[in-house]
Amino acid sequence: MGQGMRHFLRMSDDRLNTKAAGVVAGAVMLSRVLGLARELIFAGLFGAGRGMDAFLTAFRAPNLLRDLFAEGALSTAFVTVFSQRIAKEGDQSAWKLAAKMMTLTTIFMSLVSLLGVIFAAQFIGFLAPGFPAEKAALTIELTRIMYPFILMVSLAALVMGMLNSRNLFTAPALASSFFNIGSIAGGVAFGWWIDPHFGEKSLIGLALGTLLGGLLQLGVQIPSLYKAGFRFMLDFNWRDPGVRQVLLLMLPAVIAASAVQVNVMINSIFASYLGDGPVSWLSYAFRLMQLPLGVFGVAVATVTLPVISRASALGEIGRFSATLARAMRLAVFLTFPSAVGLIMLAQPIIALIYQRGKFHDADSLHTAEALQFYAIGLVGYSCIKVLAPAFYAINRKWTPMTVSFISIGLNLLLNWIFIFQLRMGHCGLALSTAISATVNFSLLYLFMIRVAGSLESRAMISTLVKCFLASLPIAAVGWLTHPWLVSLGHSSVGMRAGALFAVITAAVTLFLISSWFLKIEGLSEFLGVMARKLRLKS
Numbered sequence: 001m002g003q004g005m006r007h008f009l010r011m012s013d014d015r016l017n018t019k020a021a022g023v024v025a026g027a028v029m030l031s032r033v034l035g036l037a038r039e040l041i042f043a044g045l046f047g048a049g050r051g052m053d054a055f056l057t058a059f060r061a062p063n064l065l066r067d068l069f070a071e072g073a074l075s076t077a078f079v080t081v082f083s084q085r086i087a088k089e090g091d092q093s094a095w096k097l098a099a100k101m102m103t104l105t106t107i108f109m110s111l112v113s114l115l116g117v118i119f120a121a122q123f124i125g126f127l128a129p130g131f132p133a134e135k136a137a138l139t140i141e142l143t144r145i146m147y148p149f150i151l152m153v154s155l156a157a158l159v160m161g162m163l164n165s166r167n168l169f170t171a172p173a174l175a176s177s178f179f180n181i182g183s184i185a186g187g188v189a190f191g192w193w194i195d196p197h198f199g200e201k202s203l204i205g206l207a208l209g210t211l212l213g214g215l216l217q218l219g220v221q222i223p224s225l226y227k228a229g230f231r232f233m234l235d236f237n238w239r240d241p242g243v244r245q246v247l248l249l250m251l252p253a254v255i256a257a258s259a260v261q262v263n264v265m266i267n268s269i270f271a272s273y274l275g276d277g278p279v280s281w282l283s284y285a286f287r288l289m290q291l292p293l294g295v296f297g298v299a300v301a302t303v304t305l306p307v308i309s310r311a312s313a314l315g316e317i318g319r320f321s322a323t324l325a326r327a328m329r330l331a332v333f334l335t336f337p338s339a340v341g342l343i344m345l346a347q348p349i350i351a352l353i354y355q356r357g358k359f360h361d362a363d364s365l366h367t368a369e370a371l372q373f374y375a376i377g378l379v380g381y382s383c384i385k386v387l388a389p390a391f392y393a394i395n396r397k398w399t400p401m402t403v404s405f406i407s408i409g410l411n412l413l414l415n416w417i418f419i420f421q422l423r424m425g426h427c428g429l430a431l432s433t434a435i436s437a438t439v440n441f442s443l444l445y446l447f448m449i450r451v452a453g454s455l456e457s458r459a460m461i462s463t464l465v466k467c468f469l470a471s472l473p474i475a476a477v478g479w480l481t482h483p484w485l486v487s488l489g490h491s492s493v494g495m496r497a498g499a500l501f502a503v504i505t506a507a508v509t510l511f512l513i514s515s516w517f518l519k520i521e522g523l524s525e526f527l528g529v530m531a532r533k534l535r536l537k538s
Contacts, residue, residue, distance in 0.1 A: 344478025
């Protein structure tokens, strides 16, 4: 295990190691794989037409609020304040703050859920103004069923924040896997019960499965929270300074922490005017891109936030900036080759995963096009996950919000140019999101340098250049083997999977060899995690 990773995860009063990042990455990998399985099953049952467009848009309504409030602003703000409360006042004070926030969140999100059910028609009218009447009516019905999902995942996000701040990562990281399990099993079972032929009416079953998944995501974390020492009691004393601090942090973080998701919502508005299919193509592509983003970017960010929050609370600015800089370089090392691989092998990957049942050749092609453009912004996405929460740890909450406004405005402008001027269709929507995310990260990085001093920028530039050079073999392997992989399009699933696995293995091996020659910093940390996992398995 490398000394660099130990330094990356070390704090003054407790110690995290590569095991923490490895556990989170492994659990998130499982969640993303199950998420892909969920999309694969739903794509096979419903394809990428009107019905699936309606379901995905309906799910986006509460899911957007989840990203804005629950797993975005609320999670970031709460973890920051909760970690600082532990460092300054001890565990009991932190638990009391948690009880107040749980009570407040339950009441507020229950009200939000009720309003979502009542005003679903108006929300869908805004989110998908281009949908014809019948498609909009189906979307509204599904939205009303799924809206209470936001209550369950908001509470789950608070529990996740408490456990992460106590250096307990396994149960929170596995929680989203249980959401996928519940939504798959419940969705298919309810859907079959409603309509064994899986017509559009059975989409109601998928909506009910989503609620079941949200309940499991919350419930699976409760035992760990109980063992950690938390005992929930209703507490309406919301004048606590910690509650006020969480709410003040949430105000700008609502936009700042979820600018990418806001841009995805904007894309869905534009996509609703492009006919049947684009909403689904973009959703399937974004889901696949979430795999490396979640496994690497989110894992690094999850382990980093409690560390830098406590460092800031204790006034250790040197440790804060060094930890943040190393975390971003690690995220770059892990996601740069992933982005190149997705760009070069998008079509065979999409065809292997999704193409069956009602998901046809044309759907694979269009989804792959969207994935290639989304992947351009993968490094930017992952670094935002690490960098944006750091501003709240140092009480610079307005900076990420300002940058996010710029990003959202840029995305709107680029959407208009790419769709109505350059006629790029759904590909233009994916490209505008990627460009906006990259600009978002670049601006955040420059502002953080002004606030926290050096972020070891020379090392960051060196890592970017070296990762680019080390990824050239991935591009070469992808370019050389792409025609062969596409020619296997109608072969058996086993043959296509074996061929794609061989190509990816060769590309990854060449990348690691190149990284070793170039002495890229993140390689030792990555190998340390892998070595630990192999020892545990043996």
